[in-house]
Amino acid sequence: MRSVLLPAALVALALSAPVAVQAQSGKVSHALTLGDAPKYPAGFTHLDYVNVNAPKGGELKLSTPAGFDSLNPFIPKGDEAPGLGMVYETLMSSPPDDDLSEYGLIAETVEVPGDLSWIVFNLRAEAKWANGKPITADDVAWSFEQIKLNGEPMLQHYYANVQKAEVLSPRKVKFHFSGAKNRELPQIMGQLPVLQKADWEKRGFDKVTLDKWEGSGPYRIESVEPNRTITYTRRNDWWAKDLPINKGRYNFDRIRYDVYRDQTVAREAFKSGQYDFRGENSAREWSVFYDFPAMTQGLAKKQEFKHERPGGIGGFIFNTRRDKFQDVRVRKALALAWDFEWYNKNMAYGAYYHPNSYFDNSEFAARGEPSPEELKLLEPLRDKLPREVFGPAWKAPSSDGSGQDRKNLREATRLLKEAGWEVKNGKLVNPKGEPFVLELLLRDATYERMGGPWVQALQRLGVTLNMRTVDSAQYVNRIRSFDFDVIYSGWGQSNSPGNEQRSYYTSAAADNPGGRNYAGIKNPAIDALVEAVVAAPSRAALIPAVRALDRALTWNWYIAPTLGHNADRIAYWDKFGMPEKNPKNGVDVMAWWVDPAKAAKLSNSRQ
Known part of the structure; x- marks a missing residue:
């Protein structure tokens, strides 16, 4: 769920x-x-983890990569x-x-x-x-x-x-x-x-609005400039401030978000103190960018916070609504061309692992051979599933990390040929002579670093991959209408998968505009396995049901998974107090507070 x-x-x-x-x-x-x-x-x-005596006050300034034009x-x-x-x-x-x-x-x-x-x-x-x-x-x-x-x-x-x-x-x-x-x-x-x-x-x-409405929550909208900034003010009259679930949280008087569409600009803005708290998703930038004077002086800090939350899966998702992706052999071939080991060593400072599951970092990830409980769900669907589902759990493609390992590309070439594609004059074409051309749709130029090596590998297969980074509004509209070949995205998971899986992977959701079945999956076997997950009467029954679903999804190669990581990389200006321990699901910034002494020291250093 x-x-x-x-x-x-x-x-x-x-x-x-x-x-x-x-x-x-x-x-x-x-x-x-x-x-x-x-x-x-x-x-x-x-x-347990909060500081119930955390002082109230101060401002938390954040960044956001996406523009906005609605408060609904x-x-x-x-x-x-x-x-x-x-x-x-x-x-x-x-x-x-x-x-x-x-x-x-x-x-x-x-x-x-x-x-x-x-x-x-x-x-x-x-x-x-x-x-x-x-x-x-x-x-x-x-x-x-x-x-x-x-x-x-x-x-x-x-x-x-x-x-x-x-x-x-x-x-x-x-x-x-x-x-x-x-x-x-x-x-x-x-x-x-x-x-x-x-x-x-x-x-x-059902209307898009920029009117400042009020609810019953801890903050109200103070000011807004569409696609630029929005500021919230803490409500001193909030009815729920003394409930046990809320004590020690929502400590900032004001919370402000500024839009930075370009992440290079966003990082520079953080460095200059334009905002206070940044989650970093780039291992390279984490390693090289944050070595600036204020960090050396201890005025700013960076820290990795380990967490135990399920990781889901992320990577290059294939839109099977397109004819070229209908054949699972084509999808597998394209996934084989992504060289994780080379990228992790040369571009990511060895910070990642290669995820092998749609339910990464959890007990729901398929492992080994299917259990009797899994087989009970899978056997009635055998004719609708890849035969590999009934063997060892899927593993992401691997290489020797040299950048010269050709075995995956040879296998990809074989699969493409079996699927009816062949190379002519350096270009992969179908029986009609149409070239295999793809567009990788991105909303953040950061991900071009991952797309670049894939472009080069696919060229060796005769495939042309064009990367296109667009603004947030265009990206959202194209995703909502499923107007893309490949996107860099994924599916987050919880520690209790359930009803949301219907919107991720079922036939009923495949053509629902704005839905999250990005891959356009229409597979009756997966539909049945999702319903088994939803109907699981206990956690003991839920685990094999999710693992069975995981096997069906992975062996259908709907995604080329890229990077796995089980820690939050946080950079922040040292004006905060924080709980002595973090909750297992990761950093709860709403349990942080502005430390007056630290804030004064930081302010004096900037004068």
Whole structure:
């Protein structure tokens, strides 16, 4: 399961925050969990890792690579501004140190029957909108109906088995479920963003807007300049500031995002102190860029924070809606041309490993031969799956790292020839004489470093690969309409895969504009395996179901995976205090605070 609509600034650091349910029939509970029990019992006072005495105040300045022209993050229109998740709240919240559980936020308690056919949320009496009016069950039901009808396409799959919302009283709302027993649906509803019906009915839920709206969250929008900057101000009157789930968090008085479309410019802006906190995704830049005087003097710092969150998979994704990618042999051949070992040694300072799974860095990654539990799911689908699925788990292509290892290119040539392509006059052509020409669509020039070696390797196969880096708006529009050959992207995963897999990999999502089935996968076997994941009645059943799905996805070569990494690279100006320990899912910058003494020292150094 994947948490939706995360604050944009934190997506790179916390791709998802999974939760699930194990509640007794008719029993009121403070939390939902997939584990043996929630980490935090009823009546807990605060999260273990936070500093409950963290001072409030100061400013956090961040950068964002994407321009924006909308303050409505809920619809597949416009480019949303970063940070909007701090303006609204959800019914429940999953903390970064307990990614299998969810605790009450707007909802104080929940009720779930043993058959998981519904859930009731009991709203807190003190839950209020920024205008002081109470949050009601009617607001909750209306929010669900609008998001399901007009929201992001992924949410239509997410809520597919939520039959209806029923208002039982002003502070009590019930969601009814349809279909097979689904252990994720109760907590999926806990992730529902709640909006004020009276406000959004006037503005229009399905409209792109730049109006500064208010929700019930810890921050309000202070100022905005489309495609340039947006600033949020902490609400001193926030109703939820003293809830145990929130203590020690949301400490900054102001949070500002500035747009830097070019990452070279963004790095220079960080170096000059234009913003405070930067997550670095380039191993090369991490190694060579941050050696500047302020870093040497200790005024700025860089640090790698290890994490245990699942890594998902990223790389060059093939759009199988294009005829040239229909044959799995073609996809495999192109993937063989990406030389990870050479790139990691020569371009990335040995910082990465080559991921072998769609569920990297988790217990859900397929390993060894299929288990009996996996085979029970796979055998009925044997005629629709590559034969390799029934053998050892897939491994990413490897080379000797010399840049001269030709075995993968020889194998790629053989596969392309089998698929009907051959080289004539140095160009790979099909039986009609049409050349094999591809476009790699990028939104960030940083990734051209990975595309460049691939371009050269593919040239040796007779394939022409043109890299095209476009602005954010054009990129988003082309992705939404699936107008691309290859993109550099991926699928993030959580520690509880589930309903979101439908939007990633199923036939129903393949032609849904704005959806996340980037590869255009239409495979009945994968459809069936996704449903097995969704229907898994326990974690013990979920693990083999996901591993079976992993085998089917990897052996179909929908992606050429590139780089794996299990740490967050963070550079920051030394004006912050931070918790003594980090949650296992990675850095929680919302638990940091401005240290007055450090901030004063830094300010004096800049005078």
